[in-house]
Amino acid sequence: MKKFISIILAITLTISMSASVFAQGIHNPATCENEPVIIVRGMDFTGLYYDVGTENERPVLSVDVGKIISTVFKSVFMGIFSLNFDKSLDVICDYAVQLLGGLSMDKNGDSLYNVGVIKCPGSVAEHPELLERGDCEFGMVKSCAEKYGADHTYYFTYDWRLDPFVVAEEINETIERACEETGHDKVKIACASMGGVMTLAYLTEYGYDRVSKVLFLSSTFCGIQMPSELMQGKVKFEGQAIADIATYAVKDIPVVNVLLQLLEKAGLFDFAEKIADIIIDKTMDKVSEEVLIKILSYMPVMWALVQPQDFDKCIEYTFGDCMEENAGFINRVTKLQNMMNGRNELLYEMIDNGVDIAVVSNYGSPSIPVYESASKFCGDMVLEAHQTSGYATIAPYNKTLGDDYVAENPKYLSPDRMVDLSTAILPEYTYMIKQAPHVSCSYGTDYNAFFMWLLDYSGDNFKAGVNPDYPQFMQSNTNEELFKF
Ligand SMILES: [Zn+2]
Numbered sequence: 001m002k003k004f005i006s007i008i009l010a011i012t013l014t015i016s017m018s019a020s021v022f023a024q025g026i027h028n029p030a031t032c033e034n035e036p037v038i039i040v041r042g043m044d045f046t047g048l049y050y051d052v053g054t055e056n057e058r059p060v061l062s063v064d065v066g067k068i069i070s071t072v073f074k075s076v077f078m079g080i081f082s083l084n085f086d087k088s089l090d091v092i093c094d095y096a097v098q099l100l101g102g103l104s105m106d107k108n109g110d111s112l113y114n115v116g117v118i119k120c121p122g123s124v125a126e127h128p129e130l131l132e133r134g135d136c137e138f139g140m141v142k143s144c145a146e147k148y149g150a151d152h153t154y155y156f157t158y159d160w161r162l163d164p165f166v167v168a169e170e171i172n173e174t175i176e177r178a179c180e181e182t183g184h185d186k187v188k189i190a191c192a193s194m195g196g197v198m199t200l201a202y203l204t205e206y207g208y209d210r211v212s213k214v215l216f217l218s219s220t221f222c223g224i225q226m227p228s229e230l231m232q233g234k235v236k237f238e239g240q241a242i243a244d245i246a247t248y249a250v251k252d253i254p255v256v257n258v259l260l261q262l263l264e265k266a267g268l269f270d271f272a273e274k275i276a277d278i279i280i281d282k283t284m285d286k287v288s289e290e291v292l293i294k295i296l297s298y299m300p301v302m303w304a305l306v307q308p309q310d311f312d313k314c315i316e317y318t319f320g321d322c323m324e325e326n327a328g329f330i331n332r333v334t335k336l337q338n339m340m341n342g343r344n345e346l347l348y349e350m351i352d353n354g355v356d357i358a359v360v361s362n363y364g365s366p367s368i369p370v371y372e373s374a375s376k377f378c379g380d381m382v383l384e385a386h387q388t389s390g391y392a393t394i395a396p397y398n399k400t401l402g403d404d405y406v407a408e409n410p411k412y413l414s415p416d417r418m419v420d421l422s423t424a425i426l427p428e429y430t431y432m433i434k435q436a437p438h439v440s441c442s443y444g445t446d447y448n449a450f451f452m453w454l455l456d457y458s459g460d461n462f463k464a465g466v467n468p469d470y471p472q473f474m475q476s477n478t479n480e481e482l483f484k485f
Pocket of ligand 1: 029033
């Protein structure tokens with residue numbers, strides 16, 4: 001009798017399990033319209049760890065406010081006590097090296113220490129913790145998991161210091177895994193910020209056979225202005241750039257805004273620039289030798305971001321006296337510049353062969369005021385829109401291109417006359433969104449709905465403005481609501 005009951009129970013259980021499989025529907029890639037989405041995130045500055053996966057795992061950048069304060073005091077004290085500014089600088093440089101030293105690379109451009117990131121192999125179904133947040137890339141993850149299934153959503157993390165071709169290898173593994181696990185032949189890639197240059201390396205190295213769509217969101221696919229200037233020693237806190245960022249910070253407080261304009265007229269920011277110049281003149285050699293060159297120069301990714309017209313000058317400035325000694329590294333990063341120089345042709349070829357591409361660039365905020373020409377660029381407070389848009393012509397912060405500016409193609413001039421997409425590499429496929437924060441895409445926002453529409457669209461004509469709800473030029477606010485001009 002016992003045996004009989006067990007058999008009946010086993011049969012019932014089997015039937016109920018298969019019934020639930022039928023209820024959910026067995027996934028059939030031939031009929032499923034949802035290709036897996038690979039989200040290549042942006043740079044996670046604090047996401048690097050020593051000895052990942054071991055009991056010694058610990059963050060590389062652990063900012064200790066107490067330590068910073070005590071270092072500043074120590075340095076001021078040393079300066080006053082010894083009447084020697086260099087001593088103060090020694091203390092600050094030592095601390096900076098100690099703080100950032102874990103990021104150091106060896107002279108080949110590989111990590112000096114056992115440093116890495118926490119990876120999420122497999123789909124989001126295996127990493128439900130990724131659904132707990134909803135900002136930026138996590139907003140993309142959450143809405144993709146909701147719409148296409150967590151088992152069709154992949155979140156890719158990487159060590160942002162590395163050679164993009166090394167990261168490309170890992171992107172390739174993730175894409176191959178996604179195809180194998182879901183049974184689909186192709187994927188869609190959404191790459192944000194630093195993810196742009198990494199995705200470009202993947203496409204350059206592995207081609208686009210596996211890719212049906214690429215979204216470049218606030219991305220580095222055309223490099224960044226800042227490293228181009230820093231790598232030539234053009235560190236500068238320029239008066240206009242400081243004024244721009246101060247004005248931007250208080251733009252919603254009219255009284256302070258008026259006060260700032262008065263200060264600007266009185267030349268306060270030019271005065272700040274002069275003080276900064278004196279400090280930089282005195283410190284730059286030491287800071288650049290001890291901190292910048294030691295840590296930044298051997299990060300291969302920086303050399304992919306440098307603008308092609310500045311590459312030789314940057315190499316000369318950084319390695320001028322020791323070219324031979326660094327020949328291996330220079331050879332390595334030259335390949336990255338070749339990749340950037342081949343980008344346009346590759347993207348045009350992809351479009352001709354049916355791959356959907358969209359570029360989304362946010363603009364209308366000042367640039368970070370630490371380099372010489374910062375006030376000539378505007379962006380999204382992190383990256384310059386000139387580069388994230390694929391080289392559109394963009395007016396400086398709070399200015400227009402002028403009343404007499406004539407765009408090569410008038411339809412590419414933004415209604416606020418701040419952007420001319422005629423000069424961009426993919427003008428037909430580029431969206432410009434004024435005042436949107438870097439990357440955006442937070443869960444539940446208009447911006448996120450726009451992102452999902454870009455991913456979803458499967459018509460023939462994937463050109464900016466094909467959907468009247470999402471024109472080529474849009475405006476946003478800090479809540480990522482979208483408005484038409
Ligand atoms: Zn599917």
